[in-house]
Amino acid sequence: MTHTNLREPATGNAAAGGNGKAASDKAIAPSGGGSRGEARADWQPIGYYYNLRGHGVFEQLLQAPGVTAYTGVFATVAEVYPPSDKPFMGGAVMTVHNVVPLDGERVEIRVDTGWPDDLPVRVQLLYWA
Incomplete structure (x- = not known):
């Protein structure tokens, strides 16, 4: 199948292929949620951190x-120096791949430590509730 045969399910329009054509100038509307543009003064920022151990790509329910x-x-990840319990920039290149909020006050994350052996890491979550 060539790129020109791809169609967007919702509209039937040709999907963008790597043919040098510019993307549509139409903005994509939100799929749901939000406060319809109304200011929410009652939202409070909440942040937690979690000390974990892992290597390579791993998933954790928090x-x-x-x-x-x-x-x-939002989530961040950093290596932690155990004696001081402080995050630091180690040799491993770490990334957060997925952050999935779930009902029941839980968040599932997928992290890549970029290292073959277990490392102590700190994941921090930030959200508004």
Whole structure:
């Protein structure tokens, strides 16, 4: 199948292929949620951190009070120096691949430590509830 045969399911329009054509100038509307542009003074920022151990790509389910499946959650990851319990820039290149808020005040994350052996890492979550 060539790129020109691809179609967007919702519109039937040809999907963008790598043919040098510019993307549509239409903005994509939100799929749901939000406050319809209304200011929310009652939202409070919440942050937690979690000390974990892992290597390569691993997944972890975290408790996150106030989170639902519709909460926007940001995550960071850094290596931790155990004697001081402080994050530092080690030799491993770490990334957070997925952050999935779930009902029941939980967040599932997928992290890549970029290292073949277990490392102590700190994952921090930030969200508004």
